[in-house]
Structures are given as C-alpha cells and as structure tokens.
Amino acid sequence: MKSKTRKKPKSASSKRKALRLSKTRAGSSGATLVAEAARALGLPIDPAWEAGVTFNLQLIMRHAALVDEFALSDEAEPAPVFRA
Amino acid sequence: MRPNRRRCFVPNAAKTDLAGMTASAIAAAVSSGQIDAVGMVEAALVRIRERDQEFNSFTTVTEQRARLRAQAIDVKLTRGETVGPLAGVPFAVKNLFDIAGIPTLAGSKINRDNPPASRDATLIERLERAGAILLGALNMGEYAYDFTGENVHYGAARNPHDLDRMSGGSSSGSAVAVAGGLVPLSLGSDTNGSIRVPSSLCGIFGLKPTYGRLSRAGTFPFVASLDHLGPLARTVRDLALAYDIMQGFDADDPVCADRPVEPVTPLLEMGSEGLRVAVASDYLKCENAVVRSAVERVAAALNANREIEIPEARRARSAAFIVTATEGASLHLNRLRSRARDFDPAVRDRFLAGAIAPASLIVKAQKFRRWYRAQVLPLFETIDAILAPATPCTAPFIGQQTFTYGDVELPVRANLGLYTQPISFIGLPVVAAPVPFKPLPLGVQIIAAPWREDVALRLAHALESMGVAAATSPASQIETSLRTANGNRPTRGRGRSQNRI
Numbered sequence A: 001m002k003s004k005t006r007k008k009p010k011s012a013s014s015k016r017k018a019l020r021l022s023k024t025r026a027g028s029s030g031a032t033l034v035a036e037a038a039r040a041l042g043l044p045i046d047p048a049w050e051a052g053v054t055f056n057l058q059l060i061m062r063h064a065a066l067v068d069e070f071a072l073s074d075e076a077e078p079a080p081v082f083r084a
Numbered sequence B: 001m002r003p004n005r006r007r008c009f010v011p012n013a014a015k016t017d018l019a020g021m022t023a024s025a026i027a028a029a030v031s032s033g034q035i036d037a038v039g040m041v042e043a044a045l046v047r048i049r050e051r052d053q054e055f056n057s058f059t060t061v062t063e064q065r066a067r068l069r070a071q072a073i074d075v076k077l078t079r080g081e082t083v084g085p086l087a088g089v090p091f092a093v094k095n096l097f098d099i100a101g102i103p104t105l106a107g108s109k110i111n112r113d114n115p116p117a118s119r120d121a122t123l124i125e126r127l128e129r130a131g132a133i134l135l136g137a138l139n140m141g142e143y144a145y146d147f148t149g150e151n152v153h154y155g156a157a158r159n160p161h162d163l164d165r166m167s168g169g170s171s172s173g174s175a176v177a178v179a180g181g182l183v184p185l186s187l188g189s190d191t192n193g194s195i196r197v198p199s200s201l202c203g204i205f206g207l208k209p210t211y212g213r214l215s216r217a218g219t220f221p222f223v224a225s226l227d228h229l230g231p232l233a234r235t236v237r238d239l240a241l242a243y244d245i246m247q248g249f250d251a252d253d254p255v256c257a258d259r260p261v262e263p264v265t266p267l268l269e270m271g272s273e274g275l276r277v278a279v280a281s282d283y284l285k286c287e288n289a290v291v292r293s294a295v296e297r298v299a300a301a302l303n304a305n306r307e308i309e310i311p312e313a314r315r316a317r318s319a320a321f322i323v324t325a326t327e328g329a330s331l332h333l334n335r336l337r338s339r340a341r342d343f344d345p346a347v348r349d350r351f352l353a354g355a356i357a358p359a360s361l362i363v364k365a366q367k368f369r370r371w372y373r374a375q376v377l378p379l380f381e382t383i384d385a386i387l388a389p390a391t392p393c394t395a396p397f398i399g400q401q402t403f404t405y406g407d408v409e410l411p412v413r414a415n416l417g418l419y420t421q422p423i424s425f426i427g428l429p430v431v432a433a434p435v436p437f438k439p440l441p442l443g444v445q446i447i448a449a450p451w452r453e454d455v456a457l458r459l460a461h462a463l464e465s466m467g468v469a470a471a472t473s474p475a476s477q478i479e480t481s482l483r484t485a486n487g488n489r490p491t492r493g494r495g496r497s498q499n500r501i
Helices: A011-025 A031-039 A046-069 B012-020 B023-029 B035-055 B065-080 B122-129 B172-179 B196-202 B236-246 B265-270 B287-302 B311-332 B332-344 B345-356 B359-381 B453-466 B475-485
Strands: B058-060 B090-094 B132-139 B187-188 B205-210 B228-233 B277-278 B306-308 B384-389 B402-403 B408-411 B432-437 B443-450
Touching: A011 B023, A011 B443, A031 A046, A046 B172, A046 B277, A046 B311, A046 B345, A046 B359, B023 B035, B023 B065, B023 B236, B035 B058, B035 B065, B035 B090, B035 B132, B035 B172, B058 B172, B065 B132, B090 B122, B090 B172, B122 B132, B122 B187, B122 B236, B132 B172, B172 B187, B172 B228, B187 B205, B187 B236, B196 B205, B196 B432, B196 B443, B205 B236, B205 B453, B228 B236, B236 B265, B236 B453, B265 B453, B287 B384, B287 B432, B287 B443, B287 B453, B311 B332, B311 B345, B311 B359, B332 B345, B384 B453, B432 B453, B443 B453
Parallel strands: B090 B132, B090 B187, B277 B306, B277 B384
Antiparallel strands: B058 B132, B187 B228, B205 B228, B205 B432, B384 B443, B402 B408, B432 B443
C-alpha cells in the first residue's frame, strides 16, 4: 500500500466542525452517552461516578476532535500491522 | 588476598558511602573483593528499613532471596568463578514486573488476589545472570495509568528532594528508590512518559529505549502498542551498563525486535563529538521559565544552535491519549465489570470513559500514528538528536490539582506528560537527563532516531561529564542519615510498612 496521506488545510470551518462533534457527542449529552454505553457494555457505573466518567469522556473527545479533523487518505494504514 | 567471605565485609568508609555508590562502583568493588555481596545487600536492607518509612518506595522487600543470591555470588568469587558485570549490585523493579513467588500488583488492590508469579520477568533474569541482586518490588501508580506517583491503595511515593512533593509516575517507586539512595538501579515502564516524568521530578537519569528493544515478557501490560521498559539510575554509565545487559531478542514478547545486541557502554566516551543536536520548537517549547532555562542550559552545552519543529506534536499527544484510554480500558474491561469499586477512583473513571469512547476514533488515532512517524523520521537525516523538556514544571505538591503553565492553570494528573507523550507515541529512544536546579531538579529529554539509544546515551554522558546534568543527593537523604545517626526516629513516618519476605 503506497502512502497517499495528505494534510488537510486547517480551516476554521473544520475546526468548528470538530468542536461541534466534541460538544454533541460528549458535552450536553455526555451523561446520557455514559449511561447508555455502560448499560450496553455491562459496566456498572455508580451514580456518584457519573460526573467523573463524563468529565474524562469529554477529555477524550476533545483530544479525539483534534485527531478527527486531520484528514488522512482512505489508504492510510493504522500503525500496528498484523503479519500472518 | 581476598577477605574472609563467610563474614559480612564492608569497610567502614564504604559503608558510609554506600548510598552514593554507583552500580559500576559496586560491581568493581565486589568483583575485586573490596566489599562482599552479602555485606552490600545487608547495608542496602538497612538503608531501606531506615529511609523507606518516609519515601514509601518499596511495596515488597525480597530479603531472603537477596541474601541467598548474595551468598551465591560470594561463593562464586571465593572459587574464582566469574560473576558478571553487575556483581553484587542491588536493584529493584516497579511492581508490574513478575517476581517468582509473589503476585504482580501493578499498583492495584485487585491484583493482590492473583496467584504468585511462577517466574521472574525476562529483564530480571538477565540482570541477575549478570550478578545483580533483586531487593524487591516498587510502588507505582495503579495499572500504570498515572503521572503523579500517588496511589490510593499503597500511598504516594514521596520525592526525596522534598517529601511533600510528587515523585511523578507511574514508575514512582523506581525513581524514588534511586534518587533516595536505596538502590543504584531500578527498572520501570514507560507507556506515555512513566520513566521520564518521575526521572525528571526526582532528578535522576532514565532511559526509555526504542519500542521493541527490551523484552516486556513477564510484566503486567497497560497499552500493548505503547508499552516500553527501561532502567533508571544516578549515572549514565549505570544506565548503559544495565541497558546493554538487558538487550537481546526474546520470543516471549511478540513485540521484541530480533536485533543483535548493540552495546553502548564502550561508546560513551565518544561524547557529543560529531553529533548534530537541535532544540524542539513550537508545541515542545515550554512556557515555564525554569523549564526553558533547563533546556537552554543543555542546548548551550551541546552547541545545539538550531530549532526544529516536530510536526503535529500536539495532535500526536492527543492521539496517544486516545489510544491509551481505549486500549487500557479494553485490558481492564472484565475487572471494571466485576470489581470497579476496588480501583483507585481517579483511575477507574478514566478507564470507564475509555471503555465507552467510540472505536472509530481509535482506528483513526492509530492511522495518524503511522502518518506522524513518516513525518518525524526524516528529521533525523539532518540531525542526530532533539532536545525537549521532560516535564512542564518541577515536582508539584502531593495532592496538588493544577499547575501554572504560562498564564493558564492546567490539571496536573493529565498534563505532566505533555512533552513525553508525542515522543513515545512513535517509540523513539529517549534519555531523561536531570538538570540539578535547586531546590528541585528538572529533566530534559534527549531524543534520538529509532535504535539509536547510543546517541542519546552519549549525549547524556557528555552532559554529565560537563556537570550540566547530574543526579544530586537530596537534602532529605542527608537529613534522614543525620537523624538515624543521632538515634532519632524519622519524624514523618507516613509510609506503610513494607511486605518483607
């Protein structure tokens, strides 16, 4: 696989898009996402922990937004490559 | 003529200086018969008993095992047999290394219920084959997800330069035991900075080798695609000596590279000659004046007159953050389901969040990782090493939640690895070299191309020779020695009593 990665210009609109992504997924609806995902995964989350988990999910999502806004080609390979 | 090895032989002069002796000096003294290994071990055990009440660096002291090992070495020496280049050197390991006969805690309460390890980790075996003597297991942040050195189950490992301050983590005990003079050598792990951060805050040398260089077999994992192991010591020569002995392929670790052993110790005296060094700019340029001053001092000593940008380092740190949170959470998913209340709350909440994060983001982070590597590696065509801060501040107080960075307040727990994460994310070898500022030291990262640990260690050795980098004796070490000498008990006594077996 040849590398065809390219760097997307860091336009203001892409930054805004990423921020919206972060806010929508983990901001106002963060607590709901935590509760639903925890139920689906069978993770017991005490109500007292919800604020801490939501805070950390928001932190992950803020970092994720920074990575998500960076365009990579469809052919880009993930770093770990399995060899048979 | 050799001294009588059936009796503990430690000359008085050596006894008083044992805390300051390097691994190289101990090995030379034991091999030549100036000190015997049993005496060396007994002196180290006394130091641990006297001082670790305050430092809280050991969770288990393997007294009996150490004595047996020492006796065996002394017997070999009496018979004229070879004992290896680390003869009689006491060392200890972060408690995520398997030690035969005890459960591998990895800083957790949960793992106490695991069966004892059936064998030692590969790196322990290799050091002991070279004559080193394991003294025990060291405190760490729970499951290595930590930069502070705090641990709700076992207490914080305390910084020997100021016992009220953080040691840094997650290899907290590994840095404290070395900085506090309990052992000259320790082993730690580094997934995002867990060797380099505590080395910086405690003012010692730490080596995070290239990803895949040293075997991780027999250690409790954290993030398989980012986990590294490495040594911590008070001199570069000791780092290199241990590193050389630990190199080599190990089929028990699927990540361990099948490369020949490439000894660095013989190259140390080459110093910085011919090496081109640059200072990292942009994201890796610190806002904090004292941190900048440390980097500038090191740069001036190495004639590093140019700056170089590591492209997209900020984004790389974010990608490392995601991979860590999610891979780590995956490792602990069953424990989070069944024993969530037994985690350190600060660690538990981070793992739970990581378990919930969408998988699509993880793959994207791993794709970015390959792109980033492809951008960074060409930098090493024109330079041999890059300098960057190891931490964004000196050691914060234990319990401190934020620190000042430029004109903003940042959370301590998440940001002590600000400068280390973008480097380990692509597995580059790094030496954390301590600049001996008073009252608190600070580390500078010397970053080299993959498989060029020799470059980073040579430069660190050059800095040490010039006095620009040095592991200085903490004031607390001297105070404790004086109190002990005066027959007074240590005043703090906030550490737990260790498990001594």
